Amino acid sequence: MEIRPARPDEFPLLQQIEDASGAPFREHGMPEIADDDPMPLDVLARLHVWVACDPDPVGWVAAGEVDGYAHVEQVSVHPDRARRGIGARLLDHVQEWAAGRDLAGLTLTTFRDIPWNAPYYERLGFREIEPSPGLAAIVAEEAERGLDPVSRVCLRRRSGGGVHRRY
Known part of the structure; x- marks a missing residue:
């Protein structure tokens, strides 16, 4: 599977993937999250985005x-392709990008008790931290x-702590 920078003409498709990946929140009793609007196109344009x-x-x-x-502002995998290591590979790619920019690692915010949120990221080497400013x-x-x-x-995975490679 190729990981490459997203093209601006792909951003609407990325919004569709984000919408689809939110469906499990409905089944978890969080319809407001499932129905939340995807990341706006202008925000995507300001970030570093890979597909x-x-x-x-x-x-x-x-x-x-x-x-x-x-x-990490957002990571989304279409539910038809979930549980195949794609999210882990995308995070590893960002980790490598961060190391190349002399950044200390990765951070993200997520839901504490949703199985495919904090517990998932913890399996990938992220640890809970007190929030920085x-x-x-x-x-x-x-x-x-x-x-x-x-x-x-708030979770963090430091650079040099071993990139996840189980996929």
């Missing part, structure tokens, strides 16, 4: 820089959008 293609995009990841780390601002923005800060967690 996993086989041959067309089936998953994607978007990252920016926050407090000396590559911050930049992460605290992100959690505050999430709260303004209606996400309960108690349900959220």
Whole structure:
């Protein structure tokens, strides 16, 4: 599977993948998350975005820089392609990109108790951290959008800690 930078003309497809990947939240009793709007096109345009293609995009990841780390804003894999290591490969790609920019590793915010959120990332080497100033601002923005800060967690995976390769 090829991982490459996303093209702007692919951004609407990435929104469709994000919408589809939100469906399991409905089954988990969180329809408001399942129905949440995908990342806006103008936000995608400001971030570093990569796609996993086989041959067309089936998953994607978007990252920016926050407090000396590559911050994963979104990772989405189409449910038809879930549980095949695509998300892990995308995160590894961002980790390699971060190392090339002398960033200390990866950070992200996610739901604490959703099985395919914090527990999944912890299996990939992420650990819970106290929020840095930049992460605290992100959690505050999430709260303004209606996400309960108690349900959220900040995670970090440092560079040099071993990139996940089980796929």
